[in-house]
Amino acid sequence: MTQGTATLINGTQIAKSLRQDIKTRVARLKEHSIIPKLAVMLVGGHPPSEIYVKYKQKAAKEVGITTEIHHFEESVDLDTLYACVDQLNHDSSVHGILVQLPLPKKFSSQEMWSVVERVFPSKDVDGLHPANQGLISFSNGAAHSPEQGFVACTPLGCLHLLKTHLGDLEGLHAVVIGRSRIVGQPMANLLTKANATVTLCHSRTRDLERHLQIADVIVVAAGIPKLIKAHTVPEKAVIIDVGIHRLEDGRLCGDVDFAEVSAKVSAISPVPGGVGPMTIASLMNNVCLAAERSI
Numbered sequence: 657m658t659q660g661t662a663t664l665i666n667g668t669q670i671a672k673s674l675r676q677d678i679k680t681r682v683a684r685l686k687e688h689s690i691i692p693k694l695a696v697m698l699v700g701g702h703p704p705s706e707i708y709v710k711y712k713q714k715a716a717k718e719v720g721i722t723t724e725i726h727h728f729e730e731s732v733d734l735d736t737l738y739a740c741v742d743q744l745n746h747d748s749s750v751h752g753i754l755v756q757l758p759l760p761k762k763f764s765s766q767e768m769w770s771v772v773e774r775v776f777p778s779k780d781v782d783g784l785h786p787a788n789q790g791l792i793s794f795s796n797g798a799a800h801s802p803e804q805g806f807v808a809c810t811p812l813g814c815l816h817l818l819k820t821h822l823g824d825l826e827g828l829h830a831v832v833i834g835r836s837r838i839v840g841q842p843m844a845n846l847l848t849k850a851n852a853t854v855t856l857c858h859s860r861t862r863d864l865e866r867h868l869q870i871a872d873v874i875v876v877a878a879g880i881p882k883l884i885k886a887h888t889v890p891e892k893a894v895i896i897d898v899g900i901h902r903l904e905d906g907r908l909c910g911d912v913d914f915a916e917v918s919a920k921v922s923a924i925s926p927v928p929g930g931v932g933p934m935t936i937a938s939l940m941n942n943v944c945l946a947a948e949r950s951i
């Protein structure tokens with residue numbers, strides 16, 4: 657059987673057009689004297705987090721969203737973080753609050769999520785509050801209706817990539833690899849709402865390959881470099897690679913072995929230039945949405 661070359665799903669390009677749309681909406685908000693503002697809480701000196709925050713600041717500036725960064729020393733205690741969230745929750749000039757994750761390891765997972773869950777759902781532009789995550793399952797599916805809350809940025813970006821490439825997802829068989837609160841779980845819920853038939857695989861899944869063989873769409877968010885090889889995926893597959901890893905030689909790679917898989921499947925998002933820019937554009941979209949809802 658001949659092997660083709662996959663269509664690249666270009667997140668950089670798609671994010672650019674999304675940012676253009678957000679820029680127009682922000683300009684409209686300014687006519688109502690509303691300047692969307694994102695507050696970011698950054699704790700400790702985790703270099704990748706500092707880089708991600710810089711990317712977010714740059715993207716915000718480009719579309720006209722203002723940012724304020726609350727940078728805490730690693731020694732900060734939980735009560736101080738709670739107090740910051742409380743103050744931002746009640747500051748009417750702040751439309752969105754983002755707690756940059758992960759927090760330093762001295763905080764347990766439960767403590768980390770307690771900071772995120774303290775953010776008012778109406779300002780949770782990262783879409784990680786349980787109220788917002790639950791709304792994905794229970795909303796009526798109307799895009800961006802107030803009752804839909806906020807959708808987590810990475811899955812929202814992945815869905816946008818899939819819809820841009822495929823159009824309607826109804827009836828397709830989608831396999832999501834990974835069930836994290838940030839990516840996999842909300843991704844599976846979003847795809848279900850989009851009328852795909854969803855299989856959610858994770859580290860305890862038996863025989864991952866068996867599920868992949870019948871997939872039309874595969875979203876990979878396992879956090880393991882080059883986990884997915886060409887022989888495990890069908891030719892018809894459209895693949896979204898969420899993983900991002902720095903190799904020893906300094907290059908970036910995803911959870912998919914891009915060189916071999918892209919020579920086989922129908923379409924694939926690259927790393928870098930796939931999901932990453934879409935995550936940031938989705939965040940800007942959510943901040944803009946929060947400001948629009950404040951009118």
Ligand code: NAD
Pocket residue numbers: 810833834835836837838839840857858859860861864877878879880883898899900901931932935
């Ligand atoms: P996580 O570690 O919280 O979750 C990983 C999930 O993968 C778990 O549910 C686990 O059960 C599953 N898993 C692990 N090994 C598996 C295997 N062999 N087979 C099947 N499932 C397996 O990670 P996360 O926060 O969801 O992130 C996943 C990846 O996506 C990471 O590389 C992360 O850096 C990247 N990420 C990228 C963006 C972006 O904007 N590009 C955003 C968030 C996360």
